[in-house]
Amino acid sequence: MNKDRSKPSPPEFARNFLEWFCPPALYEGVEGDLLEEFECDVEQWGERKARRRFFLNVLRFFRPEIILRNKLSFAVMNTIMLGNYIKVAARNIAKRKLYSFINAFGLSVAIAFCTLIYLFVQDEKSFDQFQVNKDLIYRIHDTGFNLEKYKRGEDPYERFAHLPAPLGYAALDELAEVQYMTRYSEGGEGVMRFQDKILKQKYISVDSGFFRMFSFPILAGDRDHLFRNLSDAVLTPATAKKYFGDEDPIGKMFTIDIEGEKTLRVAAIIQAPPANSSINFEMILPIEANPWFVRNRERWSNYSYPTFIQVYPGTHLKTLSDNLNRLYEKHVDVDTKKWRVRNLVPGFKGYEYGLTALNDIHLQKKIDWHKVSDPQYSWILGGIAILILIIACINYIALALTTSATRRVEVGIRKVVGAHRKQLVQQFGFESIILALISMIIGLALVALFLPFFNQFTGKNIELTIIGMLKVSGVTLLLSMLVGVLAGIYPSLYLSGFLPAAVLKGRFTSRLQANFTKPLVVFQFFLSASMIICSVIMYRQMKYITTKDLGFDKEQVLVIGTQTGWNEQADRAVEKFRNTTKGDPSIQGVAGANFSFNGGWSRNGFRVNGEDKNAYVYRVDPEYIPLLGIELVAGRNFDERIASDSNALIVNEALVKEMNWADPLNEHLNWREDSVGLGAKIIGVVKDYHFMSLERKIEPMFLSINKREVGYTTTILVKIASGDIPGNVEHVKEIWTTLFPDKPFGYTFVDEDVAHQYASYTRWMNIMGLSTTFAIIIACLGLFGLAGINAVNRTKEIGIRKVMGAELASIFVLLNKQYIALSAIAFVIATPISWYIMTKWWLADFQFKVEVGWELFALSMLGGLSLALITVSYHAIKAALINPAVTLKYE
Known part of the structure; x- marks a missing residue:
């Protein structure tokens, strides 16, 4: 029955508030009295004042003696109802196995993907956080003007972490802000010999300040006396075991061939750096023992040595940067100064020193480092994860509505025997949360199963420790509860709104008003289409790179x-x-x-x-x-x-x-x-x-x-x-x-x-491929549910068409053509956006790249439309095969 909108009505939020706190046994009587008083107030004071007085009267009933009425029985009823909710939820999940599986699988895939992305982002942000002095350690970098980049309209400044060898000692000796300093030379490799073991060994070279600045634990040896002797060497446990087995390595002598053979002594064992460290090593040697360093020790024109400093607490970084630049001006020779400014454009600086905090090194992509990452990856993947989660929630709503018609009798009977709408909302919402928690368990299992493959795709070394697993479980639980609540709100309100009289008398129509399905299909397949197109272009580019004639024979x-x-x-x-x-x-x-x-x-x-x-x-x-x-x-x-x-x-x-x-x-x-x-x-x-x-x-x-x-x-x-x-x-x-x-x-x-030159691009292509796979799975599940809504809505129409002689093929086309058309629209929208993103962002890094022609988009569209057709065919074929005698009795 339609409401008379011209008749004054009390504020809806006040009535909902009354229903929330008032015991069910008193609610109808109290509400009736308040409505009668509201009608009198309308005649006497007018609608506006009557609405205010209604709200004040509701507040007068908000008293302890009302709220706590039948407190014990209320608690008992809550316990009974909770048990009933669980039983009904389990019964309905078991009864609708296919839809329950699809829902749980879709949510679990989304939760697993979001959890993996969460682990990825956390790992990116965790670099060097274990260092005790992380807030005081900085890497000095040099910024120089590049005329060629200026001419191309790019950022004209290049930033380098490699600096002159004498800068470190000069900063330590002459700048009051600097407490410790170390030069850092990586990439060293020599032939190490101990008894009959002869192996290639990687090493880094540093100053003694390294051990005072960085908090890598010293497992054996004296941290305070390291590198007082140029024959000292510091090994990780794995390196020590490789050469000395189970013997105590401290004091052991060995030789290493670096520009000639040197005899060194194991002075300490240091814990190997974790995977989220910007500094890696297997063996550490004094930088003064490095023959290349000795040749460049006093050369301000040779840029070969990254330099780290630890400052005193309270240091003003701008002042320190200015002092570093004055220090460079003081020591550098005139010829080097002239060389650095001879291509300078007026208005630009020729060179300048700056500071990068240890915490920022990993995500500072403008400065080359052996472990550096683009922070945009985390933002992009996080955005994809959120979108996939939204699609999963939409899928749940669609699938819940698809099966809602079969529960109309249940809702009618529950209302007849006294169930309030709030209780029905709680019932259906509880089922949603139960299913979300089941999905969480499956999602966590998927995370544990696919984490090794995810590490291979991303080049990470993420491990789930007990503490890490508890943290991930907590995040996943919150995520699952959020998904359960958000995904259950609309279906629970829709299902609980069935009218019992209409349902039980058979006058209720199962036709679902699902006009929102069209924009949802376009949105879901727009996202999936964009990712498919981007993945195809990435794959073609990497294939082009690996097969392009490089002008020389690289095989064998x-x-x-x-x-x-x-x-x-x-x-x-x-x-x-x-x-x-x-x-x-x-x-x-x-x-x-x-x-x-x-x-x-x-x-x-x-x-x-x-x-x-x-x-x-x-x-x-x-x-x-x-x-x-x-x-x-x-x-x-x-x-x-x-x-x-x-x-x-x-x-x-x-x-x-x-x-x-x-x-x-x-x-x-x-x-x-x-x-x-x-x-x-x-x-x-x-x-x-x-x-x-x-x-x-x-x-x-x-x-x-x-x-x-x-x-x-x-x-x-x-x-x-x-x-x-x-x-x-x-x-x-x-x-x-x-x-x-x-x-x-x-x-x-x-x-x-x-x-190996394209390792980072290959890794990103793998990540996008994985993301695309997840997005396609989720989108197809959603399309499956939305096609189910369409099939339910047109059940009677299909029966009539079959009676009138329609063939299976024509019914199949009838049910599928709108989804194929909507998927095609999504690809049409996705094509220019994907083209712009790939050509202006990813492919822009390559001077030689694949031609992005129409065939790439046609191939992507053909693949996407094929997936869409396969997905919606189930409901179309099922609906078309139903006996018309059954479908005509359906409504």
């Missing part, structure tokens, strides 16, 4: 470090290995270089005719170009029999273009800026090849065999025959062991080194 090429250090022995090792393997059918070639791909680089700046230029420089031997199949477009290869070739260069096409050479073979390049002579003769030009990653354009580069000016061939490249790759690798190992019994054999493949 082993990369072996000579392990001799930066000296003449490296060149001898390459030549010795080459001579030994000549004529070996399993080895097609041997070449030497100073770096492998992604193994390092050297870049030199020089001035030509008053204009600044720069180029990458690589030391190679004459076998390098033929072994990698690099194409010579002009000139010839190096020939060691020609004495002048030791000072000659082979350049790439990019350098020829940069120098505007018409005839490069008649040119010289004075890259050392010698005061006399023309510089190095150009004897060849190679076709541009990707010696750096595809994120960068191919820049000017040249090759040299000049060991005195460029360095030594510390890397051996070995081209092995195709076929039995493992067998050929083992054969190379046998040769190595015979030639260099005092050096362990270690190798990588060039194609692996190339692929």
